[in-house]
Amino acid sequence: MQIGIIGIGLIGGSIAKDLYNQIGIEVIGYDTSPSHCETALHLQLVHRIESIEYITEKCETIIIAVPVDIIANILPLILDKISDKQLVLDVGSTKQKICAKVKAHPRRNRYVAAHPLAGTEFSGPEAAISGLFRNKKNIICERALSAKDAVDLSLKIFQSLGMHTYFLGPQEHDKHLAYVSHLSHVSSFMLGLTVLDLEKDEKQIFNLASTGLTSTVRLAKSSPKTWSAIFENNSEYVEEALENYISHLENFLQLLKQKDTKASYQLMEEANDIKRVLNGIVAEK
């Protein structure tokens, strides 16, 4: 089976890498960046590079792994061209707008809307790593709008990457992801900016930063291209989450100013409860 991967960055490249050595699979790559294509070949992420037209016409499975704004643009064009034997998968981090875009498309049933929950703060084909998806979760949205064979093949592909798939509506997906992922990225980007802004003396960041800072600003290294599209596509829920976050910070600032240590202590104790929830996550791994 030929699997075509459109967009060979962190996610597309990592999927490619895990599929590359599976028996009977030929991984065909496409990327608008010639240097990404070259790197993908060099790192043996893909067997061949072909045009997007080739992939659309020939590949039994087409995986779209580009920023979410571009997915929304190219997905309908790809569905226009495929036969009813092909499968089109996307792996974007927002689902509502993308799903809405193709809801009435005559080939909607050949499309499966997916979001494998995995990643790192790095980007590009150099960032591709094998095993990125192992024991992680995958979400499929609007399962009922996809043909059964398309869903089954998608499940097999994600299973071969080591993922467990869950089903959620696109709106639910975007809401929950704004809370548990997108907000973390805003928080981290702006923390990075604040530290760079306040700490004019970079030597001191270098000297004094500990593992605490490294962990909280890790996501600030993420790709602006990927994340500006996600924030725009999911603006409603991201804004809601961000407003809530700012109001918690404002409240904490007031407590500090009022020297109300008892109240700020209590808020930190409530925040500690995230330990219990996350321990559940770790325990399940």
Place this chain on the structure above:
Amino acid sequence: MQIGIIGIGLIGGSIAKDLYNQIGIEVIGYDTSPSHCETALHLQLVHRIESIEYITEKCETIIIAVPVDIIANILPLILDKISDKQLVLDVGSTKQKICAKVKAHPRRNRYVAAHPLAGTEFSGPEAAISGLFRNKKNIICERALSAKDAVDLSLKIFQSLGMHTYFLGPQEHDKHLAYVSHLSHVSSFMLGLTVLDLEKDEKQIFNLASTGLTSTVRLAKSSPKTWSAIFENNSEYVEEALENYISHLENFLQLLKQKDTKASYQLMEEANDIKRVLNGIVAEK
């Protein structure tokens, strides 16, 4: 040499653990919590538990590893009792108020104000790990106010833990630490609270949280006792940092609302620059 450690939590316990097997050192512990004392003995962090009076009178070196508000309270009382052959070290995360408290003390020269930059989000003696300080940085403040032999012995102790010591004024220390460490903790505590607040459905945090959330809210698991004292002791700089952070978040929120993707993209690109600074840190490790 008898080294007395007052407060056997994450930091005191980890210091104890690394000193425990060094030739010629007997580690004497004290903690107000009887269960901490029991655990410290059981985990072989300390050779013996003694009273604070015993430690003050008998130990050549006394390391104070309790929350910073308590350090400020007990440090003068300990200095009152020691001879001019003993060394008193504190390892608190703020230095200005503690140093000010003993500036005019007749035994000021037997005290060394230190801050080993290391830790985890866990607390208590169970959280003590060996090697916590290896290849990390230590700060000593007001070196000139400590006797040379006291500084030399302190340097030896931190060196035996694998640390490199730098010298900074207490005000500079507190300012930089607010930027590169304390703000990260506020950010993470409030992020934890926001996620718990927005995401009433804990099962979804559990299902959907990825490594991104785990990393940004990690510090939200930290001890409220330790951190409320740090925030109170360093309120001026923490408030400044937090105000700056909130204004960056507010600005980002406005850009999202205005759908000004170009401007938000640019901010994320600026934030990416933290990569360069942190890579320096990683490279040096």
